[in-house]
Each structure stands twice: as structure tokens, then as C-alpha cells.
Amino acid sequence: MTDDWRYRLREHKATLLAFAAFVVMFTIYAANHPAGLNANVATTAANKGVLLAIVAMAQTLVVLTAGIDLSVGMVLVLANCLASAIVVGSPLMTALGVLGVLATGALCGAINGLIVIYGRLQPIVTTIATGAMFYGAALALRRVPGGDVNSGLADALTGQLPGGVPASLALLLGLVLIIWLPFRRSAIGRAAYAVGSSEVAAYMSGVPIRRAKFLAYLLSGLLASVAGLFVTFITYSGEASAANGSTYTLYSIAAVVLGGVSLFGGSGSAVGAIFGALMFRTIGDLLFVFNLEPLWQPLFQGLVLFAAICLGSARLLRVRNRLDLYA
């Protein structure tokens, strides 16, 4: 049919908007950078951006089910501390270490999922509590910052591919292809959207609600631990920093909103959230190239976030029954 593209556009509107906004911002940034857009500038920007983008992907999966995961930052910190201890040594040891870190992240996510599904607790309080526990575990592993990581692997993933493309972008692309796309296209992923959009309707339609939620939390934990690994590769060390964890959690929610994922659940895409994250990072870099003091950064990030939320709430102006405002 000829009007298919209109519906495709409608479906991906939020993601495309986030993409466009990022391209505009990044173009302004690159054009004004004193050194121009060379491979090193791109790699530094990409590494920072990809880190947040992975956490935003993790957050998206849970937000789609109309939940929220306030423990993503702490899973990241825990994975970072664990990686700084076990991702070392021979290639085999390193590989086992990476697997161990990923398994730990997935376990954290699974714990969240089980509590939310079977304990019927609200995701927001559940993940605050489990987040604190994950942080406690991280602190037990690393009382003081330190540790080491396989530097060969670290340099490979934080450096450049032949041709100057940042390796971290390839990693991000890989995660989208291996985790996000299959999720988006599978029946269980569809079920996650359905649960977030209307849990009652999903139940009435015979959708596997529990499995869908569980998978969303599990993958969220897994992705958060990938981000934790990446932190280790950038810093060559582990640090049980509560401030870092909280910042990543809050920024991931900001990135999700900027990326057009509805906090009410059921609509949006992790690809949108990735561009939301890159956009959020670019704001900080923009202020840098225009020589503004760093203290303006939170203010501007807040303003952009606020504008995005206003856009998302425009529908409330059309509400005819005031009770719907509180629904």
C-alpha cells in the first residue's frame, strides 16, 4: 500500500526526532571544535557517549514494561569492581572473567525481575533496595579504588578500528544487533511492549506477562554489566563510587526521556534512547567548545530535558475529562 511509509514514520517518530536532534548538536560541536573532527576527538566523545548509551539501553528495556530500574548504576559499579579483579591474565582467564561479570549483571537483573513479578513490589522501591545491596557488594570487593584489567582488551575496545572508527561504536552496534533487535522482533519482546501499554489488555489477550517482564529485567542487568566492563576498560581500575552509580542511573532516565521512550511504558525504542544518551553527552561537550564554565552544564542539561518532557506532555492539553489527567 502507498501510505505504508506514513505509518512507519508515525511508529518511529520519536526515535527519528532524537536522531535528528543529536545530529544537529553533534554537527555544531564538531564544526566548532578547535582541533576539528579528527579520529581522536571522535573516539573520546564516542567512549563517553557509548557508556551512557549502554546504560540507557538497559533502562529502556525496563521502562518499556512500565517499570523503572534505579539499580542500573549500581549494577554498573558492581560490574566495574568485579571486572577490576577478575578480567586479568591470560586470554582464557580474561574471557572467563568477562563471562563472570556478565553473569553477575544478569543475576542482578534476574533478582530485580523476580522480586517485581512474584513479590508484586513496585519497581521503584525494589530497585532502590536492591541497588543499595549491589553497591554494598561492590564496596566489599573494593574498599579503596584499585585493581587492574587486561590492558590489551581494554585498549582494543576503547581505541580505534582500522580506518579511525571508534571501536566503542562497533561495540554499541553489536549490542543493538545481538540484544535489542532480536528483543524488538520476538514475540516475548512484543509481550513486553504489551505489558507496558496495558497490562490488563495483555492479560486478557493471553500474553506471557511474567516471562516478558523477567526477560526485560534480566537483559537490563546484563547490559548494565557491559557498561560496567566498559568503565573498567576506560579507567583500568575499579572504584565503588556511590556518586557514579547514582549519576548513571539518573542520566539513563534522562536519556530514555530524550530518546522518546514513554515513562508510562509501551512505546519507544532503545535506538531512540541511545541517541538520547549521545545527545545528553553532547550538551556537555558543546558548552566546552564554546568556553562556558562547566558549572553551566547541569543547568543546560536540565533545560533540554525539561523541553523534552514538555513535548511529551502536550497531549494533556487535549484531555476532555479532568479525571484523565490523574490516570
Place this chain on the structure above:
Amino acid sequence: MQAVSKRYGGVHALQRAELTVEAGRIHAVLGENGAGKSTLIKIMAGVVAPDEGRMLLDGQPVTFASPAAANAAGIVCIFQELSLIPDLSVADNIAISNPPRRFALIDRKAQRRMAEEALARAGAEDIHPMALVKDLSLSRRQMVEIAKALGRRPRILILDEATSALTAADVTKIYAVLKRLRAEGLALVYISHRMHEITELADECTVFCNGRSVASYAAGTKSDNEVVELMIGREYSGVFPAKPQRVASTSPPRLELRRLGWTDRLHDISLQLRAGEVVGLGGLDGQGQRELLLALFGVLRGTTGELLVDGRPVTLSGPHAAKQAAIGMALIPEDRKTEGLMLPMSVGDNLGFAALGRLSRWGIVDRAAERAAVDRIVRLLAVRCDGSGVPAGSLSGGNQQKLVIGKWLMMAPRIILLNDPTRGIDVGTKQEIYQLLRRLADEGAAILFYSTDYDELVGCCDRVLVMLEGAIHRELVGAEITERALISSALNIGAEAVA
């Protein structure tokens, strides 16, 4: 279905109900509000489990733990717009329970074909499979719901008021679809309040009354009059206070509404409410009664028409404006758990909310005055609780409902709107509420009372306005208010046919 029973708390929703549906037939289920029809189909669809009795499918006893289990057995139910997922596309929704897959991923092309086929079967080719459900109008969504049900290839299809949101053109299409399905050998259970639909479609009918299946007969063997008779036949469940003689009044009505309209849900409603009067709102559930009460209370935006209180035009911007002393309007909402009470807070706090303005001086609540006012209401309504400090949630349903009413009595309302206030509460408390309403009216309040219980309307009201499709269809006064008149006007059966 054999001897199926279901209780909710102390209320019998179904008592030893029977229903037999044959393949290749359309079986209509009739009954007034609360007769047990919805509970029956919820059991068949696997949404609730029966307390007693058994269900046989092709002669074999079956039990369904979930809607998915019922679907797997070939029973598909079309509820009123309940099972569509707003953020997904039409095709996603149609395929939701078992999407076509290739290599473990959803095959979008196959899904598209499946959706187009199902839409065509339902006669809704105008709906684009990629459109998001939330962007569709109510009637289009209902068509998607029907297409979705057909896409599951059911053996037994249950339609619960499936045509109520449809346009006339769609209804004609659906008739053709249903007749074709019957010819294909499906068993269809058709619940509708529209008598002409039942005449047009049904092969057999079963009438429900008070949770019992009272009669099954071949379609066309009973007159409309006999059907209404079957639907009534229930014992009086309450004792009602005597109604006073009506006296003609010359003062302007306490509340007058002129030509109220709101979106496509309310049309051209004019009514008058006098001090001392209890006026009922009748009709089938969902004909705009709730919206009318919300509109009066200032909750709806974009209403047209005029509202006059004591003969003076007023505009109400919301509940806060409506409860001001000059207006004195109170709305007792239908869902006491979400709209009426803050369950974790104490009885005293709950009673105090609506009247806090009156009990405070310079913004500080006068605790002694509040305590005295609360104690007075608790005594007046005979609320059974261990002091006014216990959480509202610890009270029984009936006592909670008294609190909701009591909360508004604290501000001495002059106009009281009630939205089905006795739903799901025990008979004793119901009677106390009836007495209270009459006493409030005698003390000079004007009362507008929506009830889904026809008995109550007959027993309590001086006048009853019967609503149909968002408009006032008929007004019954005094001795005209009988259960038979209420049912026949609600079903839009001509008065002459019943008389």
C-alpha cells in the same frame, strides 16, 4: 454450563446458572444490569473461576486457569474494548496471542497478511494494519477487536455488547459476518440489550435474573412483553421509606441544566432538580449517566449548555468550585476505593477532607471542631468502627460507603449527586442509606441519584430520568415508576408494547 455459582463477598453473582450452546447457532443472553451475564461469560472466558458447578465442552468437563487457556480450547470472547493494546499497531494486536514466526523472530510479512485477512473477514478493510490502535476511533477499535477474535479461529465466540460502540453501517456488516460464522458451524453467544438485534440474529435465548438462568426458549416464541416479565421477577431486597406527597413549588429549581452536551457522549440534556426531591437516573449501564454527574460536578472540559443554581447561571471549574457554600454540591463517586476514600488514612481524616475549609481558621484546622463534627457524623450514620482513629481501609464495604457519604454531609450539601452508591454493599446498609437520602431531602437537599438497581429507583425516587445513548430518553413520575416501565424504556421497547 451446569449449576454454576459465583459469589463476590456476600453477594451471589451467579446461583446455579445453566447455559447450553449448540454449534451452528446464535444464542442470545438477556438480563438486566447485575443479572449475572458478565460473570457468566467471564467464567467461560477463563477470567474468573466458578465457586461451584462445572463447564462441559463437547461433553468433557473443562476448567480454565486463564484467558489464554480458554483461547487454546477455542473459546474467544469479545469484551467491550478491553483487550486491545493502545501502543501497538492493528496487525500487532490481531496477532498478539500467537504471532507468526520465522527463526524465532516475528515474521512481519506473514503477520501483515494474517491481519489483512482477519480485517477482511470482519468486513473492516478500511483499517490500515499498521495504524496504532490508540489513533483509532472507538468504533474502529471495536472492529479491530472483532477481527482479532476472528483471527484466532474460535469454535465458540462470545460477544459482550460488541455492537454498542459501532456505527449503523458496521452493525450491518457484523450481522453478515455473524451469520456466515454460524453457517460455518461456530457456536455464538450474543449478549445485547438491543431487542431488535436479538430478534434479527438469535436462534435461542436465555434470560438471566438475579444470578439465575430463569428461562431458555427458541427465538420468536416469546413476545417482548413476556421477556420483560421474565427479567423482572425478583424479590424486593430493601425496605424503602415512604415518599412524601409532591407539592407544586414556585421557587426556582435548586439546580437546572439547559441543553448540556459533551463530545459525542452527552446530547442536549435538560433537567430540573428541586429542593426536597429525590430524582433517579435510570437506563442501562453506560448510557452517559456517569458523564452527566461528572459534568454537573465540573470535572468534564468542553461542555456546552447552561447550568443554573437557584436560578442563577454558574460555571464550575471543578469539584473545588462545586463544593463552595453558595453552590453546595457533593458527588458521591462510584468507586469508593479510588475516588472516594484515602484508605490508609483514618476515619476522622477521611471525613474531614471535604469540610476542612469550614473547620479551619486562617488555614489552621481547628482540631476540636473537627473532632466534634466527625463524631456527629459517625453517630448520625451509625458507622461501625473502633473509634475515628482507625484506617478507613479496615472497615467493611458498607461502612466505607457510609464514610464517603458522611464526608460530604460534613459540609451540609444542598445538592447531592450519587453515582450508584449501593453497589456491592449489604442489604442492611442499603436500607440505612435509603432512609438517610429521604431524610436529607426532607431537610431541603436536592438529590440526583444514579443507580443500576431498578428496585432502588422504584423505591427511592420521586421522579426517574431514563437515559439512552447520552440523552434523556424518558421521564417517569410518581406512580409511573415501575420496574417494568424502567426496563422497557431502558431497552427502548415502545411503552405501548408493554402496557
